[in-house]
Amino acid sequence: MTSTTDPVAAPPPAATQPVILVVDDAVDTLRMLGDALVAEGYVVLAARDAAEALERFEVAVPDGVLLDAVMPGMDGFEFCERIKATPTWSHVPIVFMTGLSESDQILRGFACGGVDYVVKPLRIPEVMARLATHVRNARVARLAQEAVDVAGMGTVVLDTQGRMAWRSPQATAWLDLAFGQGEGASQRAGEWLGSALNQPETTRDLGRQGRLLARHMGQGNLGEAMLLLTLMPPDSASASAQRLRDIALTPRETEVLSWLAKGKTNRDIADILGMSPRTVNKHLEHVFEKLGVETRSAAAAIAGRLLPQD
Known part of the structure; x- marks a missing residue:
């Protein structure tokens, strides 16, 4: 020994x-x-x-x-x-x-x-x-995990308490780019990643570097959550804006979709925008038709890619 x-x-x-x-x-x-x-x-x-x-x-x-x-x-x-x-x-x-x-x-x-x-x-x-x-x-x-590393994919695993249990080298590099390496950076990155667990995906603006996107890929056998990170090039923002213009949402429809993407209910949106829940529902009918989707989750996923994030 x-x-x-x-x-x-x-x-x-x-x-x-x-x-x-x-x-x-x-x-x-x-x-x-x-x-x-x-x-x-x-x-x-x-x-x-x-x-x-x-x-x-x-x-x-x-x-x-x-x-x-x-x-x-x-x-x-x-x-x-x-x-x-x-x-x-x-x-x-x-x-x-x-x-x-x-x-x-x-x-x-x-x-x-x-x-x-x-x-x-x-x-x-x-x-x-x-x-x-x-x-x-x-x-x-x-x-x-090593196979993921070789492929250069940005992958993060969160444990049942929302802590980063593992992250690939590519994910580490991107998170350092987005949140830095100083004190508190890991906590800020963890909070941002945790926000992706309750929606199809979330993004963070990196300015000239582009936008970092985190997509929840589902739960593992032990309750761990896997997230896939993607660094979108800077021109993807302008491409998204052009696609949003092509969809031709009205300003009101865009507001309703934005609040939907943040997880708000029809009643919440109605209170925020000062309209009735029935009016919100009519706006969403038009939004779903223009986006070519049938569900709130599908509309929220598209909104996460096209609409600016706070």
């Missing part, structure tokens, strides 16, 4: 050998798990606290982590949150090891990003089986 004081002492692992980081302040547990993991064909890194574990991540990103929940200093829950908040590390599956059987501690482990937990005293066959499943699933997901 790799020394706990020298994370670079071991030779580089073969590309086909998964690397597992074991984090526990009990040396006996580190030794027991290390022996079991090596017997299963894993390369093992070890750390006796969270600070040491972060150093291991800086040297080599593992394929999975077995993490003690209760440790001196930074505990396992805070360490997990740190890993999940770092885009280049957030894909790594973390399995908690805990002697705590209280449900609130178990729920806390899942809430901070853990994929599973095992209760001490450890049953090694169960630990190996659970770990193998999570490492395999994470590798499959990572291969898919």
Whole structure:
């Protein structure tokens, strides 16, 4: 097993050998798990606290982590949150090891990003089986993400709490262009991406760089949301304006469509524009006919592409 004081002492692992980081302040547990993991064909890194574990991540990103929940200093829950908040590390599956059987501690482990937990005293066959499943699933997901990277697509995955769980290099570049890299930039980008979950798509004006469009592609099996980013060239704005003129919406119809695209109901639009809901409905009938659509969602999608965004 790799020394706990020298994370670079071991030779580089073969590309086909998964690397597992074991984090526990009990040396006996580190030794027991290390022996079991090596017997299963894993390369093992070890750390006796969270600070040491972060150093291991800086040297080599593992394929999975077995993490003690209760440790001196930074505990396992805070360490997990740190890993999940770092885009280049957030894909790594973390399995908690805990002697705590209280449900609130178990729920806390899942809430901070853990994929599973095992209760001490450890049953090694169960630990190996659970770990193998999570490492395999994470590798499959990572291969898919790398394929997206190679294709140069701007893709972002939001977790169930709306945080950026993963983003492709192209998405990172575009979000940096739109929101910068300073303090608060990630939060602003996350809020903008979150707004795309409740509508077909949303855009952000980048001036001479064009417009960044975010389109919600649907929910994943674990409740994660995938968003596809597209950088539209500057001339697309003028093309949209020309198409809007070709559709020949009246100024009032354009106002109604704009509020529809913002998710307002007919009654909301009526209150905002000072007209009756019935009049709003008649305007929408004309709008649907001119756009060649039959539903509000379809009209809202077209409006998102053609109308200026606030």
